[in-house]
Amino acid sequence: MNVMKFGGTSVGSAERMKGVAQLITRSGEPTFVVLSAMSGTTNSLVEICNYLYKKNPDGANEVINNLEAKYMEHVAELYSNEDCKKKTCDFLRDRFSYMRTFTKGIFTSFEEKIIVSQGEIMSTNMVNNYLREQGIKSVLIDALSFMRTNKNSEPDLPYIKEHLHDVMDRNQGYQIYITQGFICRNAYGEVDNLLRGGSDYTASLVGAALPADEIQIWTDIDGMHNNDPRFVEHTSAVHQLNFEEAAELAYFGAKILHPTCVQPAKFAGIPVRLKNTMEPDTQGTIINNELAHGTIKAVAAKDNITAIKIKSSRMLLATGFLRKVFEIFESYQTPIDMITTSEVGVSMSIDNNAHLDEIVDELKKYGTVTVDTDMCIVCVVGDLDWRNIGFETIASEAMKNIPIRMISYGGSNYNISFLIREADKKKALQSLSDTLFK
Numbered sequence: 271m272n273v274m275k276f277g278g279t280s281v282g283s284a285e286r287m288k289g290v291a292q293l294i295t296r297s298g299e300p301t302f303v304v305l306s307a308m309s310g311t312t313n314s315l316v317e318i319c320n321y322l323y324k325k326n327p328d329g330a331n332e333v334i335n336n337l338e339a340k341y342m343e344h345v346a347e348l349y350s351n352e353d354c355k356k357k358t359c360d361f362l363r364d365r366f367s368y369m370r371t372f373t374k375g376i377f378t379s380f381e382e383k384i385i386v387s388q389g390e391i392m393s394t395n396m397v398n399n400y401l402r403e404q405g406i407k408s409v410l411i412d413a414l415s416f417m418r419t420n421k422n423s424e425p426d427l428p429y430i431k432e433h434l435h436d437v438m439d440r441n442q443g444y445q446i447y448i449t450q451g452f453i454c455r456n457a458y459g460e461v462d463n464l465l466r467g468g469s470d471y472t473a474s475l476v477g478a479a480l481p482a483d484e485i486q487i488w489t490d491i492d493g494m495h496n497n498d499p500r501f502v503e504h505t506s507a508v509h510q511l512n513f514e515e516a517a518e519l520a521y522f523g524a525k526i527l528h529p530t531c532v533q534p535a536k537f538a539g540i541p542v543r544l545k546n547t548m549e550p551d552t553q554g555t556i557i558n559n560e561l562a563h564g565t566i567k568a569v570a571a572k573d574n575i576t577a578i579k580i581k582s583s584r585m586l587l588a589t590g591f592l593r594k595v596f597e598i599f600e601s602y603q604t605p606i607d608m609i610t611t612s613e614v615g616v617s618m619s620i621d622n623n624a625h626l627d628e629i630v631d632e633l634k635k636y637g638t639v640t641v642d643t644d645m646c647i648v649c650v651v652g653d654l655d656w657r658n659i660g661f662e663t664i665a666s667e668a669m670k671n672i673p674i675r676m677i678s679y680g681g682s683n684y685n686i687s688f689l690i691r692e693a694d695k696k697k698a699l700q701s702l703s704d705t706l707f708k
Contacts (some may be wrong), residue, residue: 273482275305275451276488277469281305283344288400302476302477304448306390306451315386318385319382322382372384394448418454423462427478471534473531478535485541485543488545488546492553494519502703508568509554512558514683515561517533518682542556571699572649581640599618603625610677619645626641669701673694
């Protein structure tokens with residue numbers, strides 16, 4: 271069984287839903303499908319919550335009414351069978367009526383998560399009903415019945431595996447199994463969500479728990495590209511990536527995939543394939559445990575980076591200096607992206623400035639602090655084992671005309687990172703492409 275995940279754009283209209291139905295049924299094999307909310311729906315649901323937090327029920331009701339009208343238009347286009355059309359309309363009206371009940375009482379983050387979960391609940395119902403109208407043996411499985419996080423807000427893997435197997439045992443013999451992405455219950459049984467990676471994370475968790483033969487992530491781009499097509503012309507899809515390479519690219523800016531979502535698949539040894547819904551016959555990108563030795567695969571960039579340098583003559587041979595520095599970042603729950611050290615100083619980069627002022631104030635206890643904002647991390651990813659002589663030289667040569675604030679190399683075998691000004695990003699990405707991939 272394969273797991274296929276489709277994002278909001280892929281199910282963003284009646285026509286797109288019909289296209290998804292063709293894709294998931296064309297093999298004729300049993301398939302597990304994970305769907306996001308229709309594109310734009312989650313934004314509208316968040317807008318409803320914002321009105322309710324501001325105690326403006328009229329504003330919330332107006333957004334609910336507009337969203338309901340939009341969904342009814344989709345229903346009219348999607349179904350030809352009147353009974354199926356009525357069944358879906360009744361279900362959707364019930365969902366929107368349920369949302370309106372939250373305009374009349376106390377509104378907290380608990381109610382917000384319930385409202386935000388409705389997008390996936392509605393899209394999966396619509397697609398499942400369409401498949402049944404087409405004579406496909408399809409069943410809708412409630413993600414809230416098996417997807418759960420633990421007290422640390424991390425996926426509860428044993429629980430997910432046990433309860434998903436129970437659900438599958440009770441629903442044998444179907445061709446298509448559909449569930450909601452993103453949503454789950456927390457350790458206390460409350461409606462919650464997976465946050466990082468969203469529906470991609472759901473697909474990876476389901477694929478690992480089944481286990482699946484392959485996990486397919488369907489989006490509106492034909493795989494992970496060797497550079498950012500928004501800034502560089504003539505990029506191309508990378509046909510194969512190692513799990514570690516994919517994680518590096520995802521962390522450092524490749525928006526097609528969230529870095530955490532491949533972890534369950536990696537640990538289970540299940541390949542992840544990135545495919546384009548609009549061009550389903552293109553090869554896409556396969557992510558697995560194989561490594562193409564001696565190859566540089568891709569470049570990615572991460573914006574909104576801040577560099578912090580602590581210079582202190584007291585650091586020389588001072589035991590515990592770095593521990594004290596790291597504890598400051600930990601106390602403010604601010605992760606560090608890059609780090610370089612010298613005898614008298616240490617430089618780090620962060621992508622979360624929420625507690626920057628407090629962090630800087632505390633760092634001043636240990637030395638002189640300098641802050642550079644509006645920075646960007648550009649990373650080169652591939653088989654960058656130190657024994658592959660010359661790879662770091664080639665990457666550095668491509669950056670010879672770019673002012674570089676920091677370089678990080680050797681932290682892994684798959685990445686060399688350059689910290690530069692955001693203003694130089696486009697020039698750097700183009701130069702790397704010209705040098706590495708021409």
